[in-house]
Amino acid sequence: MSRLKGTVMVVDDDQDVLYTAKLILKRKFETVLLASSPEDILKTLKKSVVDIILLDMNFGQGRTSGNEGIFWLREVLKNYPDQHIIMNTAYGDIKVAVEAMKEGAIDFIVKPWEEEKLLTTLVNVYKLAKSKKEVNHLQNREEMLAGDLNAGLEDFICDSPAMQSVMETIDKVAITDANILILGENGTGKELVARAIHNRSAYSRSALIKVDLGSLPEKLFESELFGHVKGAFTDAKSDRAGRLEAAGDGTLFLDEIGNLPIELQTKLLSVLQNRQYYKIGSSSPLPFDARLICATNADIRTMIQHGDFRQDLLYRINTVEIVVPPLRERSEDIIAIAEHYLKKYIAKYRKSSMSLSSSAIQRLKQHSWPGNVRELQHAIERIVILSDGNTITASDFPIDSTAVSTHTQSTTVNKNEVEKQMILKAIKKHNGNLTKASEDMAMGRSTLYRKMKKYGIV
Numbered sequence: 500m501s502r503l504k505g506t507v508m509v510v511d512d513d514q515d516v517l518y519t520a521k522l523i524l525k526r527k528f529e530t531v532l533l534a535s536s537p538e539d540i541l542k543t544l545k546k547s548v549v550d551i552i553l554l555d556m557n558f559g560q561g562r563t564s565g566n567e568g569i570f571w572l573r574e575v576l577k578n579y580p581d582q583h584i585i586m587n588t589a590y591g592d593i594k595v596a597v598e599a600m601k602e603g604a605i606d607f608i609v610k611p612w613e614e615e616k617l618l619t620t621l622v623n624v625y626k627l628a629k630s631k632k633e634v635n636h637l638q639n640r641e642e643m644l645a646g647d648l649n650a651g652l653e654d655f656i657c658d659s660p661a662m663q664s665v666m667e668t669i670d671k672v673a674i675t676d677a678n679i680l681i682l683g684e685n686g687t688g689k690e691l692v693a694r695a696i697h698n699r700s701a702y703s704r705s706a707l708i709k710v711d712l713g714s715l716p717e718k719l720f721e722s723e724l725f726g727h728v729k730g731a732f733t734d735a736k737s738d739r740a741g742r743l744e745a746a747g748d749g750t751l752f753l754d755e756i757g758n759l760p761i762e763l764q765t766k767l768l769s770v771l772q773n774r775q776y777y778k779i780g781s782s783s784p785l786p787f788d789a790r791l792i793c794a795t796n797a798d799i800r801t802m803i804q805h806g807d808f809r810q811d812l813l814y815r816i817n818t819v820e821i822v823v824p825p826l827r828e829r830s831e832d833i834i835a836i837a838e839h840y841l842k843k844y845i846a847k848y849r850k851s852s853m854s855l856s857s858s859a860i861q862r863l864k865q866h867s868w869p870g871n872v873r874e875l876q877h878a879i880e881r882i883v884i885l886s887d888g889n890t891i892t893a894s895d896f897p898i899d900s901t902a903v904s905t906h907t908q909s910t911t912v913n914k915n916e917v918e919k920q921m922i923l924k925a926i927k928k929h930n931g932n933l934t935k936a937s938e939d940m941a942m943g944r945s946t947l948y949r950k951m952k953k954y955g956i957v
Contacts (some may be wrong), residue, residue, distance in 0.1 A: 505550040505625050506530040509777075510537050510571075511587065512558045516610070520553065523614050527622060531680045544579055544730050548738075548780070551621055552584045553608075556595060561856040565595030569602060576603045580738040581729065583628045585620065632738050655691055656836050659829035661707050665692065665821060666904065672819045673699035678771070680816050681794040683823030686873030689794040690754060692823055697750040705749030710742045713755030717946060722779055731780025743776055746789035756816065757797030757808065760945040766810045771815045791816060807949045826868040833863050833875065840876050841891075844883040846904055849888060858893035866896075919954040922947070926956075 507528050509520040517533045524531045532543060537558060543549065552575065556568035568586060577581055586607040596607035605627070608620050657666055672679060673696045681689045690709070697707040715723055726741030741750060752757070753942040759767065770776045771791065775784040791818045802808035826833065837855065845853055855863075868874055882895050921940065929935040937947040950956075 502527055502529050503622070503625055504529050505552065505629075506532065506533060506548060506623075507545060507551045507621060508532040508540070508549045509553045509587075510540060511553075511555040512536070513555075516555075516587075519619075523612075523617055524621065528625075540571065540575055542579060544575070546730070548728050548730055550583065551624050552582065553587050553589045553621070554584055554604075556589075556599070564614060565599070569595070569599055572599055572602055572604055577956070579729065579736060580632070585624060603771075609873045609945065617788050623820055627921050642865040643868075651819070654820075654895045655688070655695065656832055656839055657829075658757045658835060660825040660831045661829035665823060666695075667697050668819070670699065672696060672821075673702070676702075677698045678788055678790070678816050679748045679792045679819050679821060680799075680813075681792065681821045681823060682799075683794075683796060684825050684871055685796050685820060686824055686871035688821040688872055689796075689823055690752070693750075693752045693754075693794060693819060696792060697790075699705060700750070700790065702748065702750045705789075706745070706746050706831050707750040707752055708742050708789075709752045711753060712758040713893065715758075717942065720760060721766075724763070725776055725778055727748075727779035728781045731776040731778070738778075741778065743770070743787055743789070744785060746777075748788040749790070751789040751791050753791070755795055755797075756793040757795040758804060758946075759811065760812065762945070768812045768815060769811075778932060802949075805949070805952050807945070807952075818916055819939065828866060828872045833862055833868070836872060836875055837863055839878055840879040841883065844880045848883055850883055853883065853886065853891060856890050856892045862893040862896050918950065922950060922956060924953065 502525075505528050507530070509517055509524070509531065510516055511520070512535050516537065517535065521531045521533060532547070532549065534540065534543065534953075540552065540554075554568055554575075556565040556573060558567050560730050565588070568588075571701065572584055575584060580603075582877055583605045584603070586596045586599045586604045588607055593607075593609065597606075600607065606620060608617060655662070655666070657663060660824070678749065679693075679696060681692050683689050693709075693921060696708060697703055710723060712720065722739070722741065724741050724743055725839075726739050727735050729735055729737050752852055754837055764778075770787050774787050776787055777784055794811050799808055799813055801814065803810045834855070841855070844850075863875075878896060886895060923934070925936040925939050926933065927940065933944060933947060937944045940947070942950075
């Protein structure tokens with residue numbers, strides 16, 4: 500007879516009860532844990548995932564109030580609110596057991612037990628616990644999907660030869676299951692390329708799940724990617740699906756892959772090689788069936804030379820590379836993109852009809868757009884908000900091609916200098932302890948090392 504892949508913990512100070520419970524429960528459950536003291540419950544939950552706890556109401560000879568059972572029920576649920584607990588009570592304690600259910604116990608059973616009654620009760624509670632986990636998983640997945648679906652992404656505007664070449668490559672690779680690496684400056688539309696590949700592929704029957712590694716705190720990378728089981732760490736109050744699990748047999752899009760810490764690069768490489776992964780705190784492998792698309796604005800090959808990115812991982816993720824050109828190299832698209840966003844923001848802000856004058860068109864074409872499509876989008880939105888007229892002129896754009904380029908370079912230099920001084924200050928504050936310095940700046944050690952190399956800090 501096959502047994503359920505669940506763990507039951509029996510807590511009772513009577514050794515005969517523990518022995519009998521194990522004999523009975525081993526018939527149905529793969530793992531049965533025994534504890535003679537309720538103080539062992541929290542210790543066990545920190546190390547193991549327990550599906551059901553069968554908790555006695557009284558501990559110690561002559562005690563019949565049930566207060567101990569109620570106390571430990573509250574303690575467990577305070578730390579693990581999703582834990583399923585069945586109270587184990589004698590006939591005289593039924594009123595107290597009912598009170599325990601009001602406190603959060605899932606059920607109670609009267610001893611001495613009838614074997615079939617005990618098994619039926621625990622199996623039913625196990626099935627309930629399992630169904631709740633599945634619901635939580637679906638809710639986690641729906642939250643991720645909702646975030647991605649609400650991203651507000653627009654269709655491509657790609658009349659220029661440079662973008663037509665990109666579209667041809669997208670059409671060729673979309674029908675394959677090859678891993679794709681998308682390269683390009685910030686604001687060029689790398690995510691749009693990823694979504695275009697997904698939408699044209701067989702994986703489009705499922706979701707595209709995005710992970711923005713550029714904005715995710717480094718301490719959350721592993722949990723966000725792989726998920727965790729309840730009790731895996733202090734705040735893991737319940738099981739949580741990671742992005743790999745949520746992607747299912749769809750597409751996993753890792754944006755800004757260059758930000759992935761070196762230790763997680765190793766784990767990702769293992770996932771791609773073995774097509775399986777482990778949640779944090781679990782020893783059971785899960786299959787990885789999704790297609791992988793990565794993107795970055797970083798110079799990955801320079802990072803490899805500096806030891807900040809694994810070369811073997813690059814080989815895994817870039818079966819095909821797609822380089823998205825900056826807006827200055829696709830000038831034929833500038834006006835079409837500007838008019839697209841003009842129409843969008845006129846509707847959003849309920850403005851009357853507005854159009855671009857010839858001088859405005861000339862100004863847009865002359866600007867170098869160092870921030871690419873994103874900069875153009877924000878410029879149009881700002882003008883729509885501030886303008887009172889129906890015609891947009893060159894003077895409405897507070898930009899100058901040469902001045903903006905120089906200013907952007909200067910701003911970048913200034914930001915780099917500020918960041919360098921911040922790192923030096925943190926290292927000095929902690930007397931050269933890089934671990935404490937990185938924690939002080941909410942920065943992972945590998946990120947700190949990379950930035951120290953970048954700024955020549957020895």
